[in-house]
Amino acid sequence: MTREIHFRDALREAMSDEMRRDERVFLIGEEVAEYDGAYKVSKGMLEEFGPRRIIDTPISETGFAGLGIGAAMMGLRPIVEFMSWSFSLVCADQILNNAPKMLYMSGGQFGCPIVFRGNDGAGGQLGSTHSWCVESLYANVPGMKIIIPSNPYDAKGLLTSAIQADDPVFCLESERMLSMAGDVPEESYTIPIGKAHIVRPGTDCTIVSFGRAVHFCMEAVETLAKEGIDCEVIDGRSIKPLDIDTIVASVRKTNRCVVVDQSWSFASVGSEVAAEVHRMCFDDLDNHVYRVHSDDVPAPYAWNLEQEMLPNAHKICQAVRGVTYTA
Amino acid sequence: MPEANQPTRAEQNTPSEVPPPGHIDGPFDSRSIDLGRIESLQVLDEHGQVEDGLDPKYDDETLLKVHRAMVLTRAFDARMLAMQRQGQMGTFAPNLGQEACMIGQVWSLGPDDWFAPSYRSFGAQIWRGWSMEHLMRLWAGYHSGFPPPDGVKDLPFSIVIGSHVLPSVGLAMAMRRAQDAHCAVVNFGDGAFSQGSVSEALNFAAVEQAPIVFVCENNGWAISTPIDKQSGNDVLATRGLGFGVRSLRVDGNDILAMMMATQEACRRAREGQGPTLIEAVTYRMSLHTTADDPSVYRDESLVDAWKNRCPIARFETYLANRNLLSSEQADQVRAACEQEVLDARTQFRETAVAEPRQIFDHLYAEMPDELEEQRLEYLRRLDRKGVK
Ligand SMILES: Cc1ncc(C[n+]2csc(CCOP(=O)(O)OP(=O)(O)O)c2C)c(N)n1
Ligand SMILES: [Mg+2]
Numbered sequence: 001m002t003r004e005i006h007f008r009d010a011l012r013e014a015m016s017d018e019m020r021r022d023e024r025v026f027l028i029g030e031e032v033a034e035y036d037g038a039y040k041v042s043k044g045m046l047e048e049f050g051p052r053r054i055i056d057t058p059i060s061e062t063g064f065a066g067l068g069i070g071a072a073m074m075g076l077r078p079i080v081e082f083m084s085w086s087f088s089l090v091c092a093d094q095i096l097n098n099a100p101k102m103l104y105m106s107g108g109q110f111g112c113p114i115v116f117r118g119n120d121g122a123g124g125q126l127g128s129t130h131s132w133c134v135e136s137l138y139a140n141v142p143g144m145k146i147i148i149p150s151n152p153y154d155a156k157g158l159l160t161s162a163i164q165a166d167d168p169v170f171c172l173e174s175e176r177m178l179s180m181a182g183d184v185p186e187e188s189y190t191i192p193i194g195k196a197h198i199v200r201p202g203t204d205c206t207i208v209s210f211g212r213a214v215h216f217c218m219e220a221v222e223t224l225a226k227e228g229i230d231c232e233v234i235d236g237r238s239i240k241p242l243d244i245d246t247i248v249a250s251v252r253k254t255n256r257c258v259v260v261d262q263s264w265s266f267a268s269v270g271s272e273v274a275a276e277v278h279r280m281c282f283d284d285l286d287n288h289v290y291r292v293h294s295d296d297v298p299a300p301y302a303w304n305l306e307q308e309m310l311p312n313a314h315k316i317c318q319a320v321r322g323v324t325y326t327a
Numbered sequence: 328m329p330e331a332n333q334p335t336r337a338e339q340n341t342p343s344e345v346p347p348p349g350h351i352d353g354p355f356d357s358r359s360i361d362l363g364r365i366e367s368l369q370v371l372d373e374h375g376q377v378e379d380g381l382d383p384k385y386d387d388e389t390l391l392k393v394h395r396a397m398v399l400t401r402a403f404d405a406r407m408l409a410m411q412r413q414g415q416m417g418t419f420a421p422n423l424g425q426e427a428c429m430i431g432q433v434w435s436l437g438p439d440d441w442f443a444p445s446y447r448s449f450g451a452q453i454w455r456g457w458s459m460e461h462l463m464r465l466w467a468g469y470h471s472g473f474p475p476p477d478g479v480k481d482l483p484f485s486i487v488i489g490s491h492v493l494p495s496v497g498l499a500m501a502m503r504r505a506q507d508a509h510c511a512v513v514n515f516g517d518g519a520f521s522q523g524s525v526s527e528a529l530n531f532a533a534v535e536q537a538p539i540v541f542v543c544e545n546n547g548w549a550i551s552t553p554i555d556k557q558s559g560n561d562v563l564a565t566r567g568l569g570f571g572v573r574s575l576r577v578d579g580n581d582i583l584a585m586m587m588a589t590q591e592a593c594r595r596a597r598e599g600q601g602p603t604l605i606e607a608v609t610y611r612m613s614l615h616t617t618a619d620d621p622s623v624y625r626d627e628s629l630v631d632a633w634k635n636r637c638p639i640a641r642f643e644t645y646l647a648n649r650n651l652l653s654s655e656q657a658d659q660v661r662a663a664c665e666q667e668v669l670d671a672r673t674q675f676r677e678t679a680v681a682e683p684r685q686i687f688d689h690l691y692a693e694m695p696d697e698l699e700e701q702r703l704e705y706l707r708r709l710d711r712k713g714v715k
Contacts, residue, residue: 034551035623056556058518058556059522060522126486296701301472304681309686318708
């Protein structure tokens with residue numbers, strides 16, 4: 001049975017379903033238990049699963065990320081919540097050095113089946129230190145997977161896959177989307193990590209995006225349709241592994257490509273997509289790949305500037321007009 | 328292998344007059360270890376009475392100035408909350424009940440001392456020279472609001488908990504190297520103390536005898552996490568001792584105790600006697616931030632107990648006993664502060680302007696060419712959209 005629920009509920013259903021199914025799974029983080037999560041994602045979970053499995057922590061990201069990694073090595077399946085991925089920078093050593101390398105450094109003896117999840121990207125006036133998009137920064141590191149759901153349905157399916165995965169998975173959510181409603185089946189299901197989704201078919205230009213930015217693309221596509229430009233929108237769903245095959249197949253059809261990525265442009269997910277498309281679709285392209293990113297400044301605190309700095313429909317329309325020579 | 332009669336590297340680097348560290352050659356020392364005592368300080372009891380012989384006897388002018396600053400802090404806080412509820416202010420962290428900590432930690436600083444505030448430091452910032460209109464611009468989300476006013480040696484605060492404490496120690500160490508006889512005060516919360524970087528900061532400060540005063544405002548809460556879930560030892564001052572930092576626990580709702588403790592700590596820092604940790608014991612009477620609702624996690628009767636420990640009321644009793652401030656005069660101060668806040672609000676409303684064009688300023692000491700191109704493209708974008 002499918003019904004409409006919010007993004008945060010979809011995340012919670014994935015966690016609760018897996019906790020019911022697998023007693024090795026637990027949730028740990030700041031404010032996740034008594035407070036129901038800083039963003040109410042874990043609402044009611046303490047009541048159902050008790051304090052041994054829904055664990056509040058001191059404000060020590062290094063502490064609870066590191067503990068989670070140790071627990072995972074012992075065969076448990078921790079879900080570590082960061083209030084914001086911005087705060088994961090405090091424990092970069094744990095999540096980038098220990099989690100993704102444990103299996104490798106132990107010669108395959110013990111791995112790290114752990115999920116780190118939390119809000120990524122600008123939350124709406126949280127200031128530069130609290131508005132990080134970590135995807136490009138972290139995607140550079142081998143040994144872990146990164147999922148970035150853009151809607152409640154994907155959130156539940158992708159997070160379920162992540163909890164079941166034997167490798168570390170980083171799940172990037174967005175505070176701006178937690179109250180977004182969408183149709184989600186009641187029963188448990190998985191969406192494979194590393195498979196993109198064509199959100200809207202089109203013929204003139206492929207737009208590739210991830211997470212919250214997919215919605216900026218959908219907004220832009222409406223405007224572009226009125227101008228007679230018919231775009232195909234691909235939601236990557238996962239960043240690592242990247243489903244380049246779906247992207248390439250689309251670009252071979254449309255012959256144009258725009259990548260929309262909330263990170264800064266330099267050495268980013270967007271530049272990776274562009275490089276691969278140039279390599280694999282060299283003879284199919286009518287123009288080079290256009291990229292839309294955040295401007296190269298720390299996220300401003302002022303509302304008007306924050307909007308202007310992020311990828312937005314205006315920037316995306318400009319890029320599509322450019323790549324289709326209709327500017 | 329070095330030849331037998333050649334000194335090893337370590338020996339070469341150790342001038343002969345410096346004795347080797349004690350425990351390397353000596354036997355294991357099995358005496359019990361005495362880390363010293365946590366001094367605790369309260370001058371005014373909960374009824375505003377002075378503890379015997381402790382009155383620091385500050386001059387009248389200082390006392391009245393400090394009193395007014397506390398009242399102004401509270402008036403500003405209340406007005407900010409009202410503005411936020413009316414949709415005229417962004418999310419911010421109220422200060423109610425922490426006025427003595429705020430003013431006490433900065434009152435003895437001069438303009439050449441440094442202060443590293445947290446996001447809950449309004450009162451201290453106003454004392455340091457931030458105008459209230461400026462703070463309103465900051466929290467309402469104007470680009471010009473974030474940087475400290477010219478000439479005010481305050482750090483911009485970090486939203487990432489604890490991340491400003493190490494840089495503050497670095498700054499203090501640099502002052503010491505430069506033989507600059509000033510000091511730094513850094514403020515953080517009980518929750519922040521759980522961050523590893525804060526422990527690292529204490530360690531460095533002790534090793535380097537940095538001229539810094541750590542003020543940990545232990546207000547009992549970190550969002551919904553109470554202190555007993557934050558720390559296995561709720562006397563946070565003990566941590567300083569473990570690192571070799573002089574540490575004391577002060578009644579953070581007692582302005583005289585806060586003033587004495589920080590004045591002494593700053594004096595010691597400036598005179599080269601090293602760092603101090605002050606655990607200011609207080610209570611977060613209000614919301615964590617305006618996005619929080621404490622009624623879901625704490626019993627409001629806990630708050631009632633602290634209402635009787637109001638730092639302003641306590642101080643006013645003391646001032647009245649010294650014949651410095653009658654209750655009518657206290658009311659006049661309140662009215663004047665209220666008016667000052669309203670004037671600041673008027674000024675804020677009349678002068679705050681969105682400045683969309685400044686977004687690339689100050690990212691580099693000198694604008695790199697490729698960024699300048701991006702900046703120009705950004706400005707063209709604003710022009711196309713008709714943004715002024
Ligand atoms: C590294 C990091 N983790 C988590 C948060 C979210 N957060 C914001 S304020 C806060 C509580 C801080 O408590 P405390 O240090 O006691 O200061 P207080 O708010 O009581 O003044 C938390 C957990 C953050 N800002 N930074
Ligand atoms: Mg606190």
